[in-house]
Amino acid sequence: MQKLNDTWMRLVGVPLLALIGQWTMYGYTNVPYPDDWRIPFFFILGSVLVWETNRWGIILSRRKYPELTQTLRRIVYQLSWFVFFASLIRITQTFFYELIGIWPSEESLLFKPYFFNTLVSVVGTVQIAAYYEGVYLYQRWKITYTEAQELKKVNLQSQLDSLKTQINPHFLFNNLNSLSSLITSDTDQAERFVDELSSVYRYLLQQNNRDLCPLTDEVNFIMAYFHLLKTRYGDGIFLETQIEPHYLTYLIPPLTLQILLENAIKHNIIAVSRPLTIRLYTEEGHLFVENNIQKKKVAVPSNQIGLQNIMIKYKLLAHSPVTIRYDEHTFLVGVPLLAPTTEIVINQHPQ
Structure with missing residues (x-):
């Protein structure tokens, strides 16, 4: 006040x-x-x-x-x-x-x-x-x-980030390389890889029309997305999920999990000898994304736009704030899960 x-x-x-x-x-x-x-x-x-x-x-x-x-x-x-x-x-x-x-x-x-x-x-x-x-x-x-003006800016930035992800040449190039290797070594895996890649891009294209989506949609998307990462990094990366079933109908801003996974991958070493482990779990109405910290020797420049967008969206939804905690060993982000009956207050500004 x-x-x-x-x-x-x-x-x-x-x-x-x-x-x-x-x-x-x-x-x-x-x-x-x-x-x-x-x-x-x-x-x-x-x-x-x-x-x-x-x-x-x-x-x-x-x-x-x-x-x-x-x-x-x-x-x-x-x-x-x-x-x-x-x-x-x-x-x-x-x-x-x-x-x-x-x-x-x-x-x-x-x-x-x-x-x-x-x-x-x-x-x-x-x-x-x-x-x-x-x-x-x-x-x-x-x-x-x-x-409201900040929300418009955030929505436009989210749309731009989504488009960047859809046409990111590095993302596409790395996945095509992985697919090329699988075609010659494991055709069954190559077929599944194509299906998961298709699911990822289909989901990315659908998000421009939604402000909130059920957690189950985000989890299904992130499993397909992680399959691509797993194919590329192998035993250098692991994903553990402990999602309580009754939270699957709760709502979350779309692509939140992708932003948080990308944040973990961007700033940490991923190697078989030093695997990156990402945990997704629900607790007391929140979804937590936690990863072990093993910083790269050369720090990756970051403007933290992804995390800021998530925080501003929740602020404008008039919901509980986003939780960010870290120490020498772990980095954790917790986002509130909105009850299915929550009124969508930002749909007047399409993304």
Whole structure:
């Protein structure tokens, strides 16, 4: 929640509005303005107390109902707070006036001064709070608009990355080399390799029209994708999966697993003597991808666009954040799995 930057309003604005409100009240009730410095002093003091109390109502309402969609509940919360505390403070203050003789009257607990003293405070507070709420709504709208623009950028980048993967000459060249070797040595394996390669490219072509997909689709894709890697690296790479069956219907942004596997392959040595082991497992509503760390001697340049895209997508989905943990031995990324009933909130921006 953004901090209220209202120092000048608290120091100057509220006391000034209190004086204007008091002058208005006396004029409306046709009572001559008294020549007693205590009346404006205590009125300003009461106004400051009213505003500081109601200011906390604004802060608490924003903590409880911060979103644009919660505006009505936030306003009702504030109005209820304003009426209760402004009335309590002003009624107490007016009674105090009568006790010390500042506002004497022949009839004890005269209704008119209590009513107008409270009314001026409530109306004044609502007017100031309306300005605060207007500024807050603009700030929230600006944040939402900025996030929408970021989402467009991320979606375009994801589409570009997907296209790059589809036509990546190195990826295609390496797989064709593997296929060429299999054709002469193991025709059955070559046939399966062609089927898996076809599955990989078919899945990549389908993702431009989806923002979320079932985990089962991602797992099936990554098994086909890993088959290509296994054919190339042999016993230099291993994939272990422990996916709980009931999570297979949960949703995940497409190509998330491919990005995470590519990240592991890009930054680590893959050799029979030093195999890279990648683990996929589910736990407490999250999918984790973990690999052992064995950094290449020559560091591979990385702008971390892949991980950033995943993190921003989950942020804009208003879901739990992506978990990234690592130490000397392992690197782990955990992404939340969205329940099948989750509303897709980013489908207005096609990828």
